[in-house]
Amino acid sequence: MADDSRTENSGRFGSYAAIGDSFTEGVGDPGPDGMYVGWADRFAVLLDDRMPEHTFRYANLAVRGRLLDQIVEEQVPRAKELAPDLVTFCAGGNDIIRPGTDPDNVAERFERAVADLTGVVGKVMVTTGFDTRDVPVLRHLRGKIATYTAHVRAIADRYDCPVLDLWSLKSVQDRRAWDADRLHLSPEGHTRVALRAAQVLGIEVPADPDQPWPPLPPRGTLEVRRDDIQWAREHLVPWIGRRLRGESSGDHVEAKRPNLLPL
Secondary structure, three states, X not given: OOOOOOOOOOOOOOEEEEEOOHHHHOOOOEOOOOXXXXXXXXXXXXXXXXXXOOOOEEEEOOOOOOOHHHHHHHOHHHHHHHOOOEEEEOOOHHHHOOOOXXXXXHHHHHHHHHHHHHOOOOEEEEEOOOOOOOOOOOHHHXXXXXXXXXXXXXXXXXHOOOEEOOOOOHHHHOHHHEOOOOOOEOHHHHHHHHHHXXXXXXXXXXXXXXOOOOOOOOOOHHHHXXXXXXXXXXXXXXXXXXXXXXXXXXXXXXXOEEEEEEO
């Protein structure tokens, strides 16, 4: 049975490919070169540390805004071609947040892709959804996300996939784990996910991803309201505008690391 017991695989992985959307691309975690870093890049560093120098290879095929079917069409074939020792597969989140989508249907398509991948690559780690109870913009979708998460766990059981369980990662329910747009993780949030991913594979990590955050001073009603207004103006209105125009944040964006290369 696949789970997140932190002892799924204590062996080494000589190559790793990440597939997914903005979460895996690393949106919310900008690097000094203008490219996003993100949890997958940080996780790759932890994997690289376990290998002889210059032998580990890593590809990140994820592109922001991608729906599940786009990921299956564009990224899964490339991951199969690269045939790495490890693939992380996080997809379906952008489908789930769309009105009227059926998490059961999304899960069926996700399972077909997992079956396709597991026949070619060494190991496929799948990722659950976050518990959005305390995320204002996503709180009302908690039931759909929970349903999809339950499906992902069942699929992992059937295909012997380790599970990066973000639902149980309580530390990312703190608002400091999220970017100003309230949809993507902050650098610290991405770091905590990377640490948890390593734990799932039985890798000793330098810090506890569920380490409590320092206490925050209380916030007044006016401060919260001011933050909500600023968020709506800077993030919600542009997001609605893109939806109305049929645009995606990932239009004209390509994978930042399409080949397996040394870090």
